[in-house]
Amino acid sequence: MARRPVAIGGRLGVGAALTVALCLLAPLAAILWRAGGGVAPGAADWAALRFTLLQSALSALVSVVLAVPVARALARRRFAGRRALIVLTGAPFILPVVVAVTGLLTVFGRQGVVNDLLGLAGLDPVRIYGLHGVVLAHVFFNMPLAVRMLLQGWQAIPAERFRLAAQLDLPPCQVFRLLEWPMLRAVVPGALAAIFAICLGSFAVALILGGGPRATTVELAIYQAFRFDFDLGRAAMLALVQFAIVATAALVALRVTVADGSGTGLDRAVMRRDAPGGAWRLLDAAVLSVAVVFLSGPLLAVGWRGVGGLDRMPDGLWQAAGNSLVVAVLSALLAAGLALTLAAARRRWVEVLGLMPLALSALVLGTGYFLIANPLIAPSRLALAMTTLVNVLMALPFCLRVIAPALDRVERDHGPLADQLGLRGLARLRWLLLPRMRPALGYGAGLAGALSMGDLGVITLFADPERATLPLFMYRLMGAYQMEAAAGVGLLLLCLSFGLFALFDLGGGRA
Amino acid sequence: MKHLICAAGCLAASQALAADPVLTVYTYDSFNTEWGPGPAIEQGFEASCGCDVEFVAAGDGAALLSRVRLEGPRSEADVVLGLDTALIGAAAETGLFADHGVSAEYDLPIAWDDSRFVPFDWGYFAFVGQAGADHPTSFEALAESDRSIVIQDPRSSTPGLGLLMWVKSAYGDRAGEIWEALADNVVTVTPGWSEAYGLFLEGEADLVLSYTTSPAYHLIAEEDDSKVALPFDEGHYMQVEVAGILESSDQKTLAQDFLTYLLGSDAQAVLPTTNWMYPAVLPEGGLPAGFETLIQPETPLLMSAEEAQAARDAALDEWRGALSQ
Numbered sequence: 001m002a003r004r005p006v007a008i009g010g011r012l013g014v015g016a017a018l019t020v021a022l023c024l025l026a027p028l029a030a031i032l033w034r035a036g037g038g039v040a041p042g043a044a045d046w047a048a049l050r051f052t053l054l055q056s057a058l059s060a061l062v063s064v065v066l067a068v069p070v071a072r073a074l075a076r077r078r079f080a081g082r083r084a085l086i087v088l089t090g091a092p093f094i095l096p097v098v099v100a101v102t103g104l105l106t107v108f109g110r111q112g113v114v115n116d117l118l119g120l121a122g123l124d125p126v127r128i129y130g131l132h133g134v135v136l137a138h139v140f141f142n143m144p145l146a147v148r149m150l151l152q153g154w155q156a157i158p159a160e161r162f163r164l165a166a167q168l169d170l171p172p173c174q175v176f177r178l179l180e181w182p183m184l185r186a187v188v189p190g191a192l193a194a195i196f197a198i199c200l201g202s203f204a205v206a207l208i209l210g211g212g213p214r215a216t217t218v219e220l221a222i223y224q225a226f227r228f229d230f231d232l233g234r235a236a237m238l239a240l241v242q243f244a245i246v247a248t249a250a251l252v253a254l255r256v257t258v259a260d261g262s263g264t265g266l267d268r269a270v271m272r273r274d275a276p277g278g279a280w281r282l283l284d285a286a287v288l289s290v291a292v293v294f295l296s297g298p299l300l301a302v303g304w305r306g307v308g309g310l311d312r313m314p315d316g317l318w319q320a321a322g323n324s325l326v327v328a329v330l331s332a333l334l335a336a337g338l339a340l341t342l343a344a345a346r347r348r349w350v351e352v353l354g355l356m357p358l359a360l361s362a363l364v365l366g367t368g369y370f371l372i373a374n375p376l377i378a379p380s381r382l383a384l385a386m387t388t389l390v391n392v393l394m395a396l397p398f399c400l401r402v403i404a405p406a407l408d409r410v411e412r413d414h415g416p417l418a419d420q421l422g423l424r425g426l427a428r429l430r431w432l433l434l435p436r437m438r439p440a441l442g443y444g445a446g447l448a449g450a451l452s453m454g455d456l457g458v459i460t461l462f463a464d465p466e467r468a469t470l471p472l473f474m475y476r477l478m479g480a481y482q483m484e485a486a487a488g489v490g491l492l493l494l495c496l497s498f499g500l501f502a503l504f505d506l507g508g509g510r511a
Numbered sequence: 512m513k514h515l516i517c518a519a520g521c522l523a524a525s526q527a528l529a530a531d532p533v534l535t536v537y538t539y540d541s542f543n544t545e546w547g548p549g550p551a552i553e554q555g556f557e558a559s560c561g562c563d564v565e566f567v568a569a570g571d572g573a574a575l576l577s578r579v580r581l582e583g584p585r586s587e588a589d590v591v592l593g594l595d596t597a598l599i600g601a602a603a604e605t606g607l608f609a610d611h612g613v614s615a616e617y618d619l620p621i622a623w624d625d626s627r628f629v630p631f632d633w634g635y636f637a638f639v640g641q642a643g644a645d646h647p648t649s650f651e652a653l654a655e656s657d658r659s660i661v662i663q664d665p666r667s668s669t670p671g672l673g674l675l676m677w678v679k680s681a682y683g684d685r686a687g688e689i690w691e692a693l694a695d696n697v698v699t700v701t702p703g704w705s706e707a708y709g710l711f712l713e714g715e716a717d718l719v720l721s722y723t724t725s726p727a728y729h730l731i732a733e734e735d736d737s738k739v740a741l742p743f744d745e746g747h748y749m750q751v752e753v754a755g756i757l758e759s760s761d762q763k764t765l766a767q768d769f770l771t772y773l774l775g776s777d778a779q780a781v782l783p784t785t786n787w788m789y790p791a792v793l794p795e796g797g798l799p800a801g802f803e804t805l806i807q808p809e810t811p812l813l814m815s816a817e818e819a820q821a822a823r824d825a826a827l828d829e830w831r832g833a834l835s836q
Contacts, residue, residue, distance in 0.1 A: 044831065098706065102713070111714040129699045204702050207664060208710075212700045212834040220702075224666040227573045230580050230601070314545045370581050378587050380567065468568075472540070476568065478705035479541030481728045481787065483712055 013345020016338060017353045023393060024356055027368015028239060034371050035232035041241065048216040049241065055131060055206065055215075056199035059138035060192045066139065067146035067191070068184070070291045073284035074147070075154035085292065086151070087502050089144035090443070092295055094450030094497045095302075096471045097204040098478075099490040102305065103298025104128070104137055104209075113297070133209035138202065142195045144295060148443065149194070149401070153187035154180070156409055172280065193253030194401050197246045197358045218242050219361055226363060239364040246359030250352055299494070306491020309484040317489065320473040321496065324453055327384055327469065328500055331391040332449030336441055338392065339399035340433075343407040354400040357393040365390045387469070388452075395448030402447070406440035407433065442508015450501040454493065470496070531563045534765050537586075539575055539593040540568045541786075548778075548785040555781075556772045562765055571703065572669045572752075576602055579757070583607070589760035590769055592631070596751045597672045599628055600816035609758040612767055615774040618793040619751065620811040628753035629770050631779075632788035635747035635808050636673045637740035638718040639711070639725045646718075649744045650678060653718075654692035661698050661707045661716040665827060668703045669750070674720050676819055677748030679826045680812045686826060690833035697834060723747065723805050728787045731801040739806075746810025752788065 041049075074086065092100065108114050108128045115125040128136065157179055165175050203219040210216075218238055225235035342354040357365075369386050373379045379386070410433060418432045434441070454471060468476070470493045477486040543549030543566040553564045567588065569578045572595050579591055584607065594602050602608060608627045617623050623630055638653070638660065640646055647653040653660070663671030679686045698716045701707040711719035723740040730736050754773065756766040772778055780794035783802060790798075814822065 047835075098709075101706075102709065105710070105713055105715060109713060109715050127698075204706070207667070207702045208699060208706055210699070212694075212697055213664075213831045214835050215700075216831075220664070220666060223702075227577050228666060228672075230577055316545070367581065374582060374585055378585075379582070380587070475705060476540040476544045478709060479539075479571075480544045480546040481708075481725075481732070482544075482546055483709060 010345055013341050013343070013350055014347070016341045017345065017350040020338070020342070020357070020393070020396065021353055023389070024360055024365075026372060027365050028236060028243075028360070030368045030371040031232050031236040031239070031364070035236055037233055039231070039233045039237055041237060044216070045218075045221055045238065045241075048218050048221045049245075051215060052200055052202075052206075052217045052219075053245070055134050055138070055202070055217075056196045058131070058135050059142065059199040060196040062135055063139045063143040063195050064146045064150075064188060064191050067143050067150055068188075069284075069287045070143075071147045071150035071154060072180070073287045074151055077281075077284055077288075083506075085288070086148075087505055088292070088295060089147050090446060090450070090501050090505060091144070091299055091498050092140050093142065093145050094447065094454055094501055095141075095299075096454035096474075096490075096493060096497075098471075098474070099302055099454075099494060100141065100298065101137065101205065101208055102487070102490065103302040104140060106301030106305070107297045108133075108136065129209055129211035131210070131215070133211065134202070134206050134215060137205045137209050138195075138199050140294070140298065141205075142198060145198075145398075146191045146195060147291075149191045150184070150187055152402070152405070152440070153183045156405075157183055189253050189256040190401060190405075193249045194358075194397070197249050197355075197397070200242060200246060200249075201358070201361055203361075219363075222361055222363060226367060232367075235364065235367070239360060242361070243356075243359040247352075247356065250355045250358075254348060254352060302487075302494055303491055305487045306494070307488075309486065309488025310491065311488075312482070312485040313488060313492075314477070314482070314485055316468070317473065317492075320468045320470050321492065323384060323468065324470040324493075325496065325500075327388050327391060328449045328453040328496075330388050331395060331452035332445040332500070332504060334388070334392045335395040335399045335448035336403070336445035338396055339403045339444055340407070340437075340441065342396075342400060343404040344433075346408070346411065351400065351404055354404075355397045358397040360393075362390050362394060365393065391452035392448070395451050398447045398451070399444035402444040403437065403440050406437045410436045439508040442504045442506070446501040446504030446508075449504060450497040453497040453500060531561060532762055532765060533563045533565055534560075534590065534762055534769055535565050535567060535588050536590045536592050536769070537567050537569050537575055537579065537588040538591075539571050542566070542593055543568050546785060548781045551781045551785065552773065552778050555777050556769055560765065560768060560772075562762075564769070572598055573667075579607060580605055584759045586757055586759055588757055589762045589766045590754055590756055592754040592773075594628065594753050594755070595669055595673075596749070596753070596813060596816065597669055597676065597819055599625070599753060600820035602755065603627060603816065607758055608755040609760070609763065611756050611770055613770045613774065615792050617791050619791060620749065621751075621813055623751075625753075625816075628755045629774065630751045630753050630791045631773050632782045632786055632791055633749055633751040634722040634724050634788040635749055635811070636670060636677055636720060637723040637725075637743070637747055637806070637808075639721045639738055639740050640718040642737050642739045644717075646739075646741045648742060650681065650689050650693065654689065654696060656696070658696060658718055659698045659716040660693075660696050660718045660720070661710045662700055662720045663704055663707050664700045664702055665830060668701075670704050670707075670720055671700070672823075673748055673750055675826050675830055676814055676822070677812060679822055680748060680814055681745035687829040687833055690830055694834050700834070722750075722787070723808065724783075724787045724789065724802075727783070727801050727805055730804065731784060731799065736804075742806045742808060746812045747808035749811050749813045751791075751813070752786075 106112055110125065118125055161179055165179060201219050202217055203223060206215050206217045207220060218241065222235050222238045225231045225238060342350050370379050373382055414432055418428055423432055470489060474486050474489040474493065477489060541547050549566050553566060557564055569575050572593050575591060575593055576598050579586055579588065610626045611629050613629055617630060619630060619633060647656045647658060662674055665671040665675040678689055682689050707719050708721060710716060726738040726740055729738045754770060756763060760766055774792050776794040779790035779792050780796055782788060782790050783799050
């Protein structure tokens with residue numbers, strides 16, 4: 001990509017990137033310093049690494065392969081409820097793990113719907129536990145994310161091209177080869193790498209559905225090093241290993257991502273009169289129906305179960321919900337703003353840096369900050385601030401993957417004109433970027449807010465009575481045998497996460 | 512974010528203005544919930560101490576210890592409540608705990624003479640299942656049966672570690688063999704107790720590793736007698752929950768008074784139906800109705816802190832090896 005004079009925020013973006021780098025390296029350094037150095041990984045650590053890589057690769061592959069037909073159907077059909085369906089694709093990704101697993105079990109568990117149906121058909125029950133269970137859960141979480149990434153790719157192909165293809169009466173396979181395949185070549189590697197990186201950090205899902213020590217992940221090894229062994233050196237070493245893999249994945253993804261060569265369109269809503277009808281229409285309908293059932297089944301299960309617990313809502317619930325909301329809204333705004341600033345620098349290395357938080361577990365970040373804060377101020381006083389900071393960092397890669405390509409496209413298509421008009425700085429932001437990037441910004445902020453709402457990581461390190469968040473609240477209830485109340489809190493958590501996501505996402509406008 | 516820091520500052524200021532000294536007690540998550548023992552114990556002690564008790568929940572027992580280690584001598588905590596016998600060795604090694612100087616006539620199945628940690632309640636680990644079924648009565652019978660079990664990971668949870676120690680102390684060198692035989696009964700391994708018990712209640716497994724007192728919760732709080740704990744011939748491993756005073760505390764006398772209150776009849780009477788464990792000192796009124804229905808293991812098993820420390824790594828390797836096949 002030829003570097004042009006950067007119109008807005010070049011220096012600001014570089015500064016932000018360096019700040020992010022500092023926020024990531026400082027905790028690692030603090031842990032290593034406190035530990036007095038790292039230790040070499042043992043045999044069990046290597047086994048954990050192998051399993052982690054395997055399940056992440058499988059999860060990424062299956063998620064993206066399944067997402068292609070769904071995104072394609074969404075891109076070329078217009079129907080009532082399409083908008084709602086697109087918003088629904090944001091839901092699984094943002095569910096707190098323990099809520100989502102309950103939902104998945106209601107559908108796929110031993111007493112679940114699927115096994116009931118198999119039983120009626122006289123077939124043996126299937127077990128959800130094992131590598132396939134882990135992949136199934138990760139696909140449930142991440143396939144919708146892949147759909148959204150691909151859908152943005154499809155939307156970015158100028159409408160004029162599809163109209164031309166329709167006028168030339170090109171068969172679907174030629175449309176695919178000439179228009180859709182180049183887009184997929186550009187978007188798929190990024191989606192694969194993002195989901196791969198997300199699954200690397202999987203801990204609770206891999207453990208609950210993995211079926212045993214076979215399903216050990218690096219994240220579990222980090223957890224053990226911190227919690228049971230208090231072996232900071234080993235934890236820091238494992239964090240570095242994880243960092244290295246994700247950095248490699250991110251670099252590979254950026255390298256294989258080819259510049260999107262669709263060219264400029266006239267920025268009009270895409271009307272797909274070219275979409276083939278007949279059997280193709282039925283096929284798309286079938287694909288979408290399966291996707292809706294797969295995504296909404298577990299969500300409905302969570303809702304159905306949670307309703308029973310709603311009349312048992314305990315004290316302190318609304319305070320926890322309020323804490324969660326404040327943290328989530330702050331995280332959403334800060335993460336989207338930071339991602340926009342980084343994207344505006346329009347430099348590859350800045351973007352790579354922005355993806356790096358994915359490589360560090362929240363536990364590592366939290367522990368590092370704890371060590372840094374402890375000599376200065378009682379860390380519990382910073383509980384919510386720390387949680388917000390870690391959540392912003394954790395959400396940044398997702399925001400960036402959504403926002404950076406959108407900004408790139410706007411700059412490529414309209415940048416030269418804006419340059420001629422002398423639109424710079426805030427004016428460029430106001431008149432050029434924000435109007436065209438609203439969907440991406442809204443989706444990015446929605447993801448960040450909802451992710452932060454469901455996060456249960458850092459808060460446990462810092463929490464004190466006034467500063468519990470909803471997921472923590474839910475865990476405490478389960479620990480006190482209050483399973484029904486916990487299910488009710490789970491439903492509330494689902495509604496708040498999804499509500500916040502939908503608010504930002506719909507606020508962003510069409511996608 | 513600024514207003515959060517301001518709010519934190521205001522809170523600190525208001526605490527400084529209050530006349531009463533503050534006793535900060537770090538504990539695990541479920542202790543200080545509406546249904547946990549926290550509120551009653553806080554109220555009871557505050558009635559006489561002229562102080563302000565502040566509970567700080569910090570994850571589970573293991574997370575609690577990590578937090579104290581992270582904070583080191585700068586910790587704001589005066590008392591740490593909720594470590595267990597598996598963690599005492601590591602906790603003592605930190606050198607952060609002071610001698611408690613509290614004595615009591617414990618009603619524990621074992622002798623207790625630790626100068627730094629006071630036991631406040633205890634229980635036996637046990638597999639819990641549905642009443643009415645013909646359940647196995649030993650690990651060997653369980654391994655031969657087709658009962659499915661869900662257990663916790665010893666690398667992330669204290670009950671998981673307890674089970675590891677249970678098998679180890681019952682079978683010694685044969686522990687690896689027992690785990691290999693159990694492997695096909697294990698449906699899955701969860702990160703913590705909550706997830707495992709949740710899976711069991713969902714019907715994902717016939718049995719779950721929990722406590723002999725778990726059925727008492729269902730019986731007393733939910734009037735549901737459908738859950739039973741399985742008595743095992745080998746005996747049952749114990750979990751003793753302890754509290755300790757931090758060396759860095761500036762409220763040591765108050766902390767001692769708190770531990771004395773914790774072992775008194777009022778506080779001990781609260782524990783069975785809030786924490787669902789046995790009291791360390793039998794309260795005047797005895798155990799609540801319903802506890803007499805629980806199984807009474809004849810052979811209590813418990814390794815000393817040193818034994819448990821020494822056995823852990825090898826036992827973990829055996830466990831991992833057997834279940835990775």
